[in-house]
Amino acid sequence: MDGFAVEVEGLVKKFGDLVAVDGVSFAVDRGEIFGFLGPNGAGKTTTINMLCTLLAPTAGKARVDGYDVQSQKNEVRRSIGLVFQDPSLDDRLTANENLDFHAVIYAVPPSEREKRKRELLEMVDLLDRAEDLVITFSGGMKRRLEIARGLLHYPKVLFLDEPTIGLDPQTRQYIWEYIEDLKKREDTTIFLTTHYMEEAEHCDRIAIIDHGKIIAMDTSENLKNMVGGDIIRMKTDDDARAEEELRSRYDVNILEDRDCLCFEVDRGDEFIPQLIRDLGVRIQSISLHRPTLDDVFLKLTGREIREEGADELEIMRRTVRVRPPFAR
Ligand SMILES: Nc1ncnc2c1ncn2[C@@H]1O[C@H](COP(=O)(O)OP(=O)(O)O)[C@@H](O)[C@H]1O
Numbered sequence: 001m002d003g004f005a006v007e008v009e010g011l012v013k014k015f016g017d018l019v020a021v022d023g024v025s026f027a028v029d030r031g032e033i034f035g036f037l038g039p040n041g042a043g044k045t046t047t048i049n050m051l052c053t054l055l056a057p058t059a060g061k062a063r064v065d066g067y068d069v070q071s072q073k074n075e076v077r078r079s080i081g082l083v084f085q086d087p088s089l090d091d092r093l094t095a096n097e098n099l100d101f102h103a104v105i106y107a108v109p110p111s112e113r114e115k116r117k118r119e120l121l122e123m124v125d126l127l128d129r130a131e132d133l134v135i136t137f138s139g140g141m142k143r144r145l146e147i148a149r150g151l152l153h154y155p156k157v158l159f160l161d162e163p164t165i166g167l168d169p170q171t172r173q174y175i176w177e178y179i180e181d182l183k184k185r186e187d188t189t190i191f192l193t194t195h196y197m198e199e200a201e202h203c204d205r206i207a208i209i210d211h212g213k214i215i216a217m218d219t220s221e222n223l224k225n226m227v228g229g230d231i232i233r234m235k236t237d238d239d240a241r242a243e244e245e246l247r248s249r250y251d252v253n254i255l256e257d258r259d260c261l262c263f264e265v266d267r268g269d270e271f272i273p274q275l276i277r278d279l280g281v282r283i284q285s286i287s288l289h290r291p292t293l294d295d296v297f298l299k300l301t302g303r304e305i306r307e308e309g310a311d312e313l314e315i316m317r318r319t320v321r322v323r324p325p326f327a328r
């Protein structure tokens with residue numbers, strides 16, 4: 001099918017007086033990994049829920065895999081896979097049983113089921129745990145199983161709402177390897193949300209969302225270039241002379257720093273080779289600091305993206321499962 005995998009125009013969601021999503025517009029190419037990056041409460045989950053037909057938009061239009069999320073709900077649902085922000089496996093069933101349940105709901109042909117289950121469990125490294133109860137799984141294993149489940153019906157677009165929230169860095173890295181592998185192997189379009197800066201780096205393009213609005217959208221590289229220059233720190237055999245030369249020849253602004261020469265340039269990666277070639281003083285050491293997505297968010301909003309305490313709350317939500325005492 002031609003066209004975009006996801007196409008959104010002026011999407012709005014209000015909850016009473018609260019405008020959770022405030023007129024967002026964007027398009028995701030087929031095969032792209034597209035990320036929504038923003039702090040808690042920015043409107044990420046609400047947007048995903050509208051795209052997945054779980055929530056009706058207050059205004060605006062959205063198409064997923066070419067289908068309208070309001071008038072073609074069933075077609076949209078068949079085209080997508082969804083991994084919720086909160087865990088949604090039945091942990092009193094085995095991994096295999098969780099997948100079977102999903103296969104039935106999504107009408108995966110019975111003749112296909114065993115093959116797909118095996119292939120996906122292998123992909124997420126859980127084949128040897130297929131017959132174990134999910135309750136015995138670690139947080140990372142559960143997340144991997146949820147990703148496998150989301151792929152069982154071969155969706156065109158996979159939605160991942162905070163896929164690695166509350167997981168340790170090593171498990172996060174592991175899950176990212178699967179996501180990137182998936183993109184290569186299946187050409188699946190991936191739409192994900194995150195409030196982890198480092199994680200957004202894995203996306204082909206990022207939309208930064210704050211208070212329901214997209215405040216910037218581009219590749220991570222271009223977003224960072226927007227912030228301003230790169231910082232170069234340098235020591236030479238004769239810093240006074242080097243400084244004089246930097247000022248006169250390159251017109252750079254020397255920043256305050258006690259024990260080395262520190263200055264800002266537009267493209268450090270291009271400036272350093274030139275400097276090494278042309279500077280009349282021997283360089284002893286040189287380092288480059290590129291702006292991070294944190295710097296981008298800070299520049300755009302004046303705030304840090306990660307509020308204190310948010311992560312701890314998420315970890316609790318993920319691990320503490322409340323179940324009625326007599327339900328088992
Ligand atoms: N069902 C709901 N009813 C009322 N307010 C909601 C509901 N769902 C989300 N919100 C509010 O909408 C805003 C955006 O929430 P959400 O989309 O979950 O943000 P994010 O996923 O970026 O953390 C928040 O202020 C949240 O409290």
Ligand SMILES: [Mg+2]
Pocket residue numbers: 044045046085161162
């Ligand atoms: Mg959310």
